[in-house]
Structure formats: structure tokens, C-alpha cells
Amino acid sequence: MSAPEAPALLNVQGLTKTFAARQGLLSRWRGQPGKVVQALSDVHLQVRRGETLGIVGESGCGKSTLARCLVRLYDADHGTVRYGDQDVLALKGAALRGYNRRVQMIFQDPYSSLNPRMTVGQVLKEALSVHRMRPPAEQDARVSELLSLVGLPPEAARRLPHEFSGGQRQRIGIARALALEPEVLIADELVSALDVSVQAQVVNLLLELQERLDLTVLFVAHDLRLVRHLSHRVAVMYLGRVVEVAPTGAVFEAPLHPYTQALLAAAPSLDPSQRRAAPAITGELPSPLNVPSGCAFRTRCPHAFDRCATERPLLQDVGGGQEVACHLYTAPSPVGAGPQHP
Amino acid sequence: MSAPVTGAAPLLTVRDLDVRIPTPGGELHAVRGVNFELAQGEVLGLVGESGSGKSVTLRSLLRLHPAPIRVAGEVLYQGENLLTLPEARLRAVRGAQIGMIFQEPMTALNPVLTVGQQIMENLLEHKGLRGRAAQERAAELLDLTGIPSPRTRLADYPHQFSGGMRQRAMIAIALASEPKLLLADEPTTALDVTIQDQILRLLLRLRDEMNMGLILVTHDLGVVAQTCDRVAVMYGGRLMETAGVRELFEHPRHAYSLGLIRSLPGVGAHRQPLRPIPGGPPDLRRLPDGCTFAPRCSYSTAACLGAEPPLLRVAPQHDSACVHYDRLPATLEVSL
Amino acid sequence: VTRGGQLVYGRYADSLFLDPVLNDANLDIWILTNLYDTLLQPTNDGKSVQPGLASAYTVSADKKSMVLTLRPGIKFADGSAITAADVKWSLDRARNPDNGAWNGLLESIASISTQGNTVTLALKHPDPTLPSALATFNAAIMPQKLFNAAPGANDAAKAKAFAEKPVGSGPFVLSEWKRGSYMVMKRNPYYWKKGSDGKALPYLDSVRFEIIPDDNTRILKLQAGELQGAEFIPLSRVAELKSNPKLNMVLFPSTKVNDIIMNNRPKLNNGAPNPLGDVRVRQALNYAVNRDALIQLVTFGTGKVMKSFMSSATPLFDATQKGFPYDPAKAKALLAAAGYKNGVDVTALATSGSADDQALLTALQQMWGAVGVRLKIEQVDAATKTARYRAADFQMRTGAWTDDIADPSEITGYYAVSGATDAAHTGFKDDTIEKLFAQSQQETSRVKRASLYRQIQTRYANASPTIYLFETPYPVALAKNVQGFVQIPLGYNLFVGASLEK
């Protein structure tokens, strides 16, 4: 279960993204400072060539925002993203389009991610012709090729999206991204909306394509079992921060961050004989408008202590390629409350 | 896990439930001859792929389907067939005896009424509580479901609650009348695992405290494994298999159940291809002859294509509608 | 005659400014005569005058002064006496050149003096129109004291205030006025005149005017018995209402004439040559009109062919005038003679949305088309039409006129004489007519005046500055039990003798 050791293809440093919260008119009128949603807060992350990096975390923790910042759907507030030697956040015009060709995104919703008025063939051809991927004469052939690549028959080109099932639409979405022959695929909740049986079909497709086309994949999901199955490495996010990054094995078998531990514990096991009586974690996610000071997880953390409230823990390598942002693992060590592995 | 009370008369008996939905493209036979029983205090999981008829089944139990949808069969609750009960009497069962909660708490709660109002209307209807007494009771109920400072929260509107709190509020509303049976349609699908965990545990605790029956519709086998006593697997509008939860995971007796379990990630090795069930669910307007699962089934033989195999007892407390129930392997060790 | 009761009368629009001197419109004028009395009054046929507040008048031998004797015991509607001073003040106000549009009617008065109950008017020159002028609304006698007591810093402000609650000596007095909605006039208990039965006038307790702009609604309301009278019945519905046994559809004779006013100047405003500058063309157009057909079409048979530029109800109308018989052949010949063998293009302004204008002009389009005149109809709204008319920026337009005074001088001064309005803005000017008119304005002999007017009318007809069309009556529908109401040819609505019979 080892990740291919390769240089970072995408290097994210200190990425921060806030959104102005929808604010009441009155408070704006009164000149109260606008509240902001801290969607990403000082995120550091490397994506290595050829690897599958899983990103997990509770809803609203910033997974999609991160993905969108990487493809420049959102403009980040601070930080840098380097793609090879390109400064991604500074790209414009043709250079940005060139970057987007290399780094593609596939979307979650099988229903809204395809233009309902364009046939599958039109969708794919448009991508080909805008980027001049193929001379017009060869485009039809390429469309069929792409369709067969994702396991759809060539006739599919003439159909409209609504004639396909959810799983098939996700295949079309993948084909659309592949039309640009990208290096990196960012899959945001690619299979979350699908039934397990169909999910498995799409996952298999992704695995095979990655193998065949040498793709780097950023796999955003909240299904831990799936992330575990697919990823070489996993990043765990909480309230806009990366709290732990490590090779998959380490994250699932020896999670260090209390949040990672809680998350794993909360995921229902498939074994009816392994039932826990008490909830793995209590309390709700704090509002992203009001992120707790210091360590964002401290309000739900069973191990929180004074320092967690005042000082923000930074992501630190604790060996074995495992990085964690928790005061429990940074000197000076507290009263001895060590992490408990499940 | 509390065992179902055996011997006593079942809380709910469903016989030959059949639902037909007229649609522009033809009649949709959404539920076809579903039979099951539920004991007091028992948690029954209803699983299956999307479109298999789980929600339609659940809604039929309370006769919630609007006019052109036709429901046949019997839903016996305390000896009365809910499907033929006069509307007025039915209302005394709905909500009062049998509560129901839905998947999407955002859409299932009325956005223009406060949570308090929505609890209290149930209290007024079924418990005759009004005024202060109703307020008190409503706060108690919110408290019971683990919502902090329940008294002030009563005046909040659903949109002021977080997703998990909404789901708790919905449970509180359903529990207001202290039902004997709770129908839950994917109550945690929209939630994060951490909150899902809390909600499921809440349901189990309430089941224990109130000795309530619970039918839990879900398509997450993990939820089933963690929550249910018994499982009914649905496919193409029919029950394919019913069994105790351990039985099902250890010895599925239907090719479909087996396929579902085996298609889960984590069952095989890291980054190895999964084992999906090929194809997609059947079109309920044009059902194939014989076993509806046969076209996708790797075990299917000519025997599957004749008449549709009935749901038969194949082992103690274990029914299956699979011709090849005895040829199926046990599932591999399930991890995680 | 039955006494008492309220008559409800439907008007198409409300009055604007109930001041006898400063008003501008018929909407005021036609009502004012109920509220204010004049020294003399027009007779009901609109052709001569009768005594009013003055029981008698005498004109001096040199015709340069007039003495009027006030009727004894006359009072304003508030019970105060009408004095000679009120009369002088009122007439001075009415003839003040700074006041309103009508002061010209009393232009001949040089000064006014009073003695007891007589009023003496010293004149600048003999004025045959003066008796009629004194019977005209603007010469109404107003209560000087009450007017001066009205709030306001100056006369203009006082006039505005007073016009809101006018007190005069007419048969009625305004008691309530909700602008745009209704107006109620109550019987003036001090009114001097007696009816034909020798009893005090008016018979009615009150008259209520309801403002109902929509013709249909007015008629419906009348039919439903909510009104006892309604004015301006569309001519198209006269026949229908005539056959309604519950109603009395009356066509009061009027001085209203309908014509086409032409620009007689050789060039139009935009510099283009104007064929209508040629008298032959104008005559041809006159001959090419089938007036009988128009009367059927536009007035539904209620109209009457015009024989002169003035209506046959105007005093000194010349009954020997022939007008223009329908003669397309002659019209063609005249056009050919004028050099328009191949036809000619003309444009007429019409009031947009006016069904009458549309009917009239489209009919003319057809009739003229037969003699080679191509008529283009340009639709503009009334305000634009007036503005362009005043600026002489037109070639033809539909026109209409009603006399306000029982004398031919008013219409003649407007239509035939260059004067202040350029002969109805036609640009027409005939030196002989100018001379004849000047003469007529000082000629007190009715016979001689008649002869002068005959010449004027004949010369006018020959020059054809306008196209005569037809005269129309005032169509008023009354409930069967309404008696004694008249609208005189000048348009005044007289409720003084009206009564509601059982």
C-alpha cells in the first residue's frame, strides 16, 4: 500500500479562501464588519505525480473549495499553487486554458454536470475543437474512442444526457475531461450520488484509466471506505484546514489526529458483530463563520487542553510520510494524554 | 442489540403489498407482492438500490400515496388493515401510532413554521396538549433528541438549525405522539458520518426506551450492519431476501444480496478492481420475465427465467427468492 | 308644473374654473349661466336677447351710450342686494384686457357710471353687438363684496378661491363640488324670475351633475334610471335611444358647424408648395364632397348641410346661400383648370382616436379619390393638433365651431377676418371682407347689417378658405318626466325652467 514516491506535481502552500457570508442588510447598514466563511485556511498539500490523493472530511470542511481553487474556479485569497514551475494562481488567458487542459475536474452531480441541451457527441466535440485536440475530420473518430474508453457504445454520441443513467452520465463527465488528455484529474465526489453497484463500476473505470493514461488523481469524497480503497495517500480536512496527511495505511490503521480517529470510528462498520454503544464523537461541526481559536477541533476533541485554544497547531511531519496538525504530537508535550488508537 | 420479542403477535404485518403508479410512459409497477412482519421493538432494515421501491413501500404503509397511485394488499396494524381504514380512523393511527421521518430534513420540515409549532401541532392532534403544557413537552422532546438549550430552540425555524439538528427535530416531531412504530426513510443519508452515527444511536436508544418498532430504509449496508436486527433486501419492487442481520452479511442467500455486499469497496485488496453488479436496475414499466435480477446475475440459469421465484423460507428466520440460494458462497471476511 | 326634486344630469367632463371672466372652456361656460345672471339674456332660440337683471335698456341717439335699468329687489344667492356698484365692478372686471379671453366682447365700452339703479355705459363707437355681449356669460354680475372677501393676496388668487364656491344671482347656487366626480347646484331662493305659471323659478330643488366620461356608461346609467339626463349622446345611438319609450331623445338646435380648415398660403410651413393656395383647388374640394352621404355616415342622419361658414342658427345667417352642391364633374374641371389633371396630394390632421374624425376623413378620402385628390390622414392627439394649428403647421385639419354669443360677429371675426387669428389660421385675407366686417361692427341697423353679412358670406364662399360640411345638433337624452330643460344653440344648459313631472 505504498504511494509511488514521486516529486510533487501540484504544490499547495498556505492556500486561504474566504467567502463573504450572506449578511443581513441591517448589519451592513450599521457598518458592522462583514462576516466571512473561512472555507480554506492556510492549506499546505502536495500532490505527487501518478498518485491518487484522497481528501476526506465532514461536509463544509472545504474539500470542494480546495478542488475548485486548484482548477481556478475560485480565486484564492492567499497562498500559492505551483504546477511544475508554473504559478497557477497567476495564470491568465491562454496560459490558464493550457493549465486547465492539463488539470481537469470531474463533478459530483450526475444530473447537473452535463448541459441538458447538448448531445454527448456535441459535448465531447466541443472540448476537442476548442482546444484543437484533433483536426475536425478526426473528431468523430476521437469521440467514439473516448466513449469506448469510458465503456459507452459509439451510439451514445447522439443521445442527450437525460437518456442515460447516473453512472453512465458520470462516465460521460469523465470522457469530457479525458478529451483534453489531462495529467491531473480532480474528482469531486465523483461517485457519491451513485448506488454501490454502479459506484463500483465507475471506480473500476477510474482505476483502469489511471493505470492506462498515467493520471494523477485528486479524489475528494466522504466515503472513507472508498477513499481507503483508492488512495495512495489521504488528506483529512477539518473546517478549512488539513489536519492530517499520510499514506493510506497510516491514516486508516494508525490515525494520529483525534479528529481522524473520531471520523474513522463514526464510519459504520460492515460487521454486525462490531457495534459500538456510544457515539464516536459528540457535538456538531462549529459554524465556519465562527471557527474556534487555536485548534479548530478543540470544541469536540476529547483531548483538548489549554494550548489548543490559544495556539494553532501546524502540520508537522511525524515520520513515515505522516503529517499531523495536533499539539498532542508537538513538544512541549502536555500532561501525558496520549492519543488513543482505536 | 436487543432481540425481537418472539411469540407475541407482530406489531405490523404486510401482506401482498402491491403499488402501481400510472406515468405518461406507462404504468409503473413499483411494489409487487411484498410480505413482511415486524415485531415490537424490532429494527428492520429495508435495503436495495435506488429505485427498488423502498420509499414507495414505506409510504404505502401509511397510505401516503396520492390519488392516481393504486395500492393493494393488506397492512395490518393491531388487527386493522390500514389500507381500507376510513380516513378519520386512519388519522388516529398516522402520527399517533406510527410515526415517520424522512431523508432530507430540510425539505421535510415546513420552512415557514417554527420547530416548536411543528412539534406542538402533533401534540395537539394526538395528545390534546396545548399552551404551556405543549411547550414543556416539546422542549422535553427536543432535549430527548439531544438538542442543546431546547426551550429557546423551539422558537427557531428549521433553516436556523444545522443538518443534524434538523434531523433530530424531525425525530422529535415524530416522537411527540409516542408512536409504537417509527418508519424512517433514509434518515441519515444527507448527514455526515459523525452525525449519522449520533442519530442512529439516538434511534436505537429510543427504541430501547420506548420499545418502539423501527423500519429503517437505507441503501448503506454499513448502517444496516450497525443498526438493524433484521434486513429485507429489495430489488425491482420485490423483497429478494429477509434475514437476521448477521445471517445476511455472513450467508447471503440471494445472488443480489451477495452482489451488493461484494461490490463494496474494502472487501477486496487496495486499488484492485471492485466487483460491481453489472448493468443497472430494471425498468419497472417493462419487467423481464422470471427473476428480475437474472439479467444482471452471474449465477443465472434457465431456471431463473420461467416464473418469478417466490420468497421462500430457506433457513430459520431466513427467506430468499433466489433459485440458486444454496449455490451461493458465503461472503468474504468483511473488514473496516 | 311640479316643484321640487333633484335632477341628476350626466356630463362627459367636469368644469374646470367657474369664473365667468377667466374661464376658458365650454365645460365652464355651459354651466355658468345657471349660477350667474347677466343684465340681458339670450333668448332660447339663441338669436336675440331678452331682459335679465336689467329690466330695460335704452341706447342713445348717437348710439354711443347705453343706459340699463336694474330690476328692483334683485338679490344674490346669499340674500344680499345686487347694486349698481356690483354691476359696474363686474363689467369693469370683464372688460379689463388683462382678464381672460373674452374681454374683447366688451371692447366698445369706454367707461361705466352708475346712478341709483341705473347703469350707464359710455361707448367708444356704436356697437351693434353690445346687447348680445351683455347677454353673454362673461358679462355676468358678480357680488363685489363677497369676491373681495375671498381669501387670496391678489385678484387672481381671490378669483381662484371664489370660483370654488361661487355665489351669483343665477337660478341656482353651487352647493357641493367634488372635482371630477360630481357637482350639486341648489335652487337659489332669491331668484327673481317667474315661470310661465307665474310661480317662482326654478322648479327644481337641485341639480346634480355626475361626471361620466364614457359615452356608454353615461347611457347605461340613464337607462338604469340613475340619471335623468345625459349630454353628448353619440350620434350613432340617437336612433336607438329615440325608440326607447322611457327616454326622450332631444336634438337641440345648435350653432355647431363642422368643417375642414385649409391652409390657404401658397407655401406650407416646410417650404413645400401648397396646392390649397389655389382657390380653384379649394372650391373643387368643396364641390367634391357629398354632404348628404357624410351626414348619414358621420351624424347618422342627424346633421344638416352647411350652406355658409356659419350655422343656420346664427343670427344674420344668409338663407340664400347655396353652399356647395355635390358636383364631382365640376370639381374635376376646377382641378384640371388649376393644373392638377393627374390628381393632387393633400394631408389632413385628425384627432387620434376620434371616431368622428376617422369616419369623416376616410369618407372624404373616398369622395375626393373619385376626383383625383389623394388624401393622407395624419393622426395626432388633440394637444399636438392645436399646437400645429396655431403654428400654421398643417395643410388641412378637421374643425368645429360653436357660437358663444348671439351674434354673427364672433364666428366671422374668427373665420373670415384676418385679425388676431389669421382667419382661423388659414392665412386667408380678403380686403373687402375686412372692410365689410369693420363696417358691420358699427352698424346698428339690423337690416343693413344683414346685407353686410350677406356680402361677407358670399365672398367667403367664393374664396372657399374652408370646406363646409354639416351642422350638428346637441344630442341630449332625458328621462320622460323631465320637462322644460333646454340647451340653447349657444350651448348653455338651462335648468331654470326644468322640472320633474310625475
Added chain:
Amino acid sequence: MHASYVLKRLLQIIPLFLAVMVLVFVLVRLIPGDPVSTLLGDRATDDIVARANKELGLDRPVIVQFGLFVLRMLHGDMGDSINLKVPVLRLIGERLPVTLFLTVYAAVLGVLMAVPLAILAAVRRNTWIDGLIRGVFQLGLSLPVFYVALQLLTLLGARLGWFPIGGYGDTFGEHLYHLFLPALTLGLNLAAVLVRTLRSSVIEVLTAEYVDFARAKGLPGRLILSRHVLRNALIGTVTLLGLNIGALIGGAVITETVFAIPGVGRLLVDAIFGRDYPVIQGLTLTFAVIVSLVFLATDLIHARLDPRIEHA
């Protein structure tokens, strides 16, 4: 609702008014024809017209006129009507209540007709009842207002004599009685618009999960309709109603003419035809104020009905 929010919205109206003032001022002066010669008619001589123009200050440069107009407006003086010779403010004061009464009355009738019928149509959707309701209102939508007005007048007024023909009456009761037909005319039009949207939003709400939840709670049908369905369905309707108040006031122009109602609609048309600048300016400004206030009220009511909207 916070008072300061309302205040803020009211303050926002001010710049809007300035724009409206400029627009209207320019617009009315672009209309060919001038008030004085229109008023004095064809016969008036040039001197008389010139004198009247001077009296009214219409001989001054337009920019000066505008300055004076704004200055007077700031003192709450809209000037005097050129035609009617009375202060515009007084005219509006007399007539606006009539139009407002009519508008509100029409809105009430429209809603009273639309809501139950829309619900009926929605509940019985795709049956003949639904078809009938929709058909009748469709008919109302495709006929001109004045035609409907005249038909109602002829039938219910003249023929059957149930209602007076035109007028306004003096007491509240009389207003209700006199304005019934005009309000019905306008209300029918409004109802036609409302029924369409309300029907579809009721249908939408009927399929909402919270309605199923309410049924699953065992609540009686009437309660579900009134408490759960209607309130939600009305949310969008309120906005639509607000947007249509402007249309109602506009429709009053015609209705008031047909029914001889002394409201501002008729006044405005007369003023436009008579080029009565001060009246046009005063009225359009008043309309702008009213419509703005209606929009504000709509927003406030909307916020009341829909707690998800937060203003403060």
C-alpha cells in the same frame, strides 16, 4: 422587522425619486403641444396664450423651470394644476384615496377569487374542474379590460340592476357597493394572473416532502392545506401580487374611465391629454412613491411569511 431596515429602504427611495423627477420633467416637456394652447383651445389669440404662459412661468428657460419645480417639491408643493387651477396636492389628496380604495378592493377580490380557486384547481389538477377554472381565467386574460368592464356593467349593472353603474358613493359601504364592478373587473384580471402561478405553486408545495410529513403526522386535510400548503404557496404569490399592484394602478386608468370613478387614473390621462405638466409630474411621482412603498411592503410581508429571508 427592524424599523431601521424599513428606514433604510425608505431612504433608498430618495435617489430613485430624484431620477424619477428628472425623467418625468424631461418626458413631459418632450410631449409636443403645450398646456396653455391646449387649454385655451383653437380659438385663443397669440397674446392671450403668451399672457397665460407668462402667468404660469412657462415662458422661462426649461432649466429654470426645473429648478423651481425641484425647489417647490422640496417644500412639499407640487404646484397648481394648469387646467383645474387647484393645487396638485389637493387634487391628489382628493382622488388618490379613491384609486387606492379601488386598487386594494380589486386586490382583495382578486385574492379572494384566486386563492380558493387556485387551490381547488391544484388539488383537482387535470380534471374538468381544473380545466374550467383555468379556461375561465384564461378568457379573462385575453379580453381587454374595458370590454370586460362594459360587459359586467351591461349585465350586472344595467340589465340585472344589481349594482350601480359607475360612481363612487360617499360612505364606506357605498364605496364597497359602487366600486364592486370596477374592482371585480380589475380583480378578475389580477386573479387570472394569480391563479396561474398560485396553482402551480400549490401543486409544487403539495408534492413537497413536508406536506407528506404533515400527512404522516395524521393532521386533518384542512389543516394541512391551510397551515402547510397555503402559507408556503402564498410566499411567491405575495411578490407577484406586489409586482402587480403597479399593473392594477395602471389598469385603473381604463377602469376609472369606463366606470366614471373620480380617481387618479382618469386624472392622469386627462392631464396627459391636456399637457397639464404639474399634474403629470405630481402624479407620476406619487405613483413612484406608492409603487416603491408597495414593493417595500411586499418585501416585508414576504419576509414575514418566509422566515428564511433575513433582513437584519
Added chain:
Amino acid sequence: MTTTLPAPAVPAAAPKRRWPKPTLLIGLLLLLLLVTAALFPGLYTRISPTDFDYQAILRPPHAAHPFGTDNFGRDVLSRVIYGTRIDLQIALFTTLFPFIFGTLLGSLTGFLGRWSDALVGRIADLVVVFPFLVLVIAIVAVLGPGLTNMYIAVSAVGWVSYWRLTRGEVMAQKRAEYAQAARVLGYSPARVLLRHLLPNAVTPAIVYLMTDMSLGILLGASLGYLGLGAQPPTPEWGVMVSDGKNFMATAWWISTFPGLALTVAGVSFSLIGDGLADLLRPRQ
């Protein structure tokens, strides 16, 4: 290229075509009737709509004049038929420009947002605080009565609805994943807007267009009633109804038949509108 994956069958070999509902067909049929009457009035009548016949004034319907004659002896049937041309023109011209302008502007400001949106929003506020009819009357008064000026007036006011509708829809569509995908695919903003957003955002405007067409005809009728609409002798239904109102008691046919024509047009537009709403709704 081959694949080892099990190729799932594409469902429903014959794509399920949603047939237009009968109501849409009826609407289209009615419209067809109207359009042929507008283009080839000669097909339906030989009589001129403007010729007077003094001999046949106010004749009730009979063989020679199936809809009777009006107060000028004109044939009502012929006027109704020729009126089709005018009224369809009114329906089209009162809506087409507002539609085009409003939709384009709406998609642009909805797409660009920020100041452009705010600016147009202020202008729209200014327009909507005037009651529609009032503003149109005022503008027509400025420009002079007649159809062309009515079109100008309606266009000056009518674009706001389309702007609103389209702007809102574009803003909603902008958030849809296919639009975001288009951006990630490196498509130019113009392409995203015109090829992807607009076709999906324009449906409500098209549906509204149909309602608006009948409203346009009615507006024409109202202006006609006030004398500001189509000018005589142009045969226009609204003006015909208005002109006929004086004869309602004696010659009902003058206003009834054009009234019927108005209704037919209104019903046709509305049926088409409902049908289009159904047909254009993207299928999911």
C-alpha cells in the same frame, strides 16, 4: 481501443421522445390559422376591410356578411381577418425587442454580475416604479399615437421583465455544474455564456414571451381605447372592440367578433406557452 469493462447497455434503445401535449397542438393549430389569415387574408375573404358601403350600415350577420357590417358598412369578417395581420404584428413587435434586448442584457449582467448588474438594476427600478400602462401612455403621448410609437414605448418598458427572468436564471445556471465544467474545460466566457448558459436560461423568458404576446395585444387594445393605439381605419381587434362598444346594445356583432378573435389569439399563445414550458424544460 477496447475496454475490459463490462459495457453497460445504453438504456431505452429508442429515445423516449416527449410528444407535445394535445394542448400545445391545439395552440399551434390556432396560431397557424391566425398566421395564414395574416399572410393570406385573401384566402378567407374577398371584401376590403376599409371599403365603406353606405347602403349596408350596421347589418347583422347574414350570408353576404357573415359577421355583419359596422357603422360604416364595412364587413366585420373582413376586418377581423385583416386585423389578424395587425394584431399578430402587435403581438410580435411589442415583445420581440423587449425579449431580445432583455434576454441578452439579462444574460450579460447575470453573467458578469457586479457593477453592470447593479447599474442595470437601478435603471430597471426606475422603470418599474411607474405603472406599466402609465409609462407607456406617457411615452406614446411624447412620440405621438400610432403603432410604431407604441412598439417603442413598450420596448422601453417591457425589457425589464425579460431582463429579470433571464438574469435570475443565468445566475442560477451559472452555479450548475455543467457551467462550471465549461469553465474548467477552458472555454471562453463568451462561449460559456452563449453556448451553455443562455440556451438553458432562456426558457422562462420564452414561456413568458407567449403570455406577453397576448398582453401586448391587450395593451394595444387599451391604448386604442384611449385613442393612442392603432389609428383608424386600420383594422385592429382592440380598436374594433372599442369602436363597437357604442353599438353593444344594437349591433353586438361589431365588438363581439373581434373580441372572439382576441380570445382565440390569447388562448393560442397561452396554450403554446404552457406547451413550450413543458417541451423546453430540460429532461433530467
